Amino acid sequence: MRVTTGIVLSVATAILFAAAPASAHHAFAAEFDAQNCADVVGVLTKVNYENPHAYLFLNVNGEEATFQLSSTSNLRRGGATVAAFNASMNKQVTVRGCASRNGEKNRYAASYIKLADGVVQRVGQDVEGVFGTKIWR
Template sequence: MKAKFALFLITLFVASSPTQVFAHHSFAAEFDSNSPIEVEGVVIKVEWTNPHTYFFIEVETEDGDFEEWAMEMGSPNQLVRRGWSRNSLRIGDVVTVTGSRARDGKAKANAQSVVLDTGERLFSGTSQPDFVEDDNSE
């Protein structure tokens, strides 16, 4: 009887937990690989977290206003294997980011490479490959 009650409580807990706990999106569901972006901006925030690392940059628009962009990358473990450290991006750094824009048109992208103001290019460990020219195209 105690086992059935424990199972009931576990089931109830899992069923009532926020769906975000279990949610993980696919690249294709959120980002459009046919909408490549390249933006330059100033790093204003870095979130070194699982399952994705995020950083935020302030980008100057054509009319002189500023817009905040959210950049998603791979997990911290993926980034470390690609040469990143927790301190690779610092608040105030000027960076150029290439990636795929969010499907919903918001100022958000899946960052695939980041060029630091030192000229160093870091790749992000995302689920999609970096933009590469197709040498076999006719």
């Protein structure tokens, strides 16, 4: 899949439903579109390491993209520490992001990031099922 400038994605159907089970903070799949995901390449410019969700900000060809991550509780336990993000600051990274369902531009949920050192780091729920788990992970 190659996405070029100005493409407007219209996603009408084929939405895979998955309710959040009891243990999820909330269902990312309810807010973000599992059928509208892309690898977004840009320069990591800022990290808001905070609850209930951390955020990454990328400069992508002059525009800012915002990525919602999991909570710092999950991030810290999964190795996505402040230090891990800071080591990639102002460097090129690739973030797997699924777009907001409400149409808000440049807002994504991130499932993983390829850091500047090449490490692929889990940062959020398995919205697409690429980790073999439920959509809400």
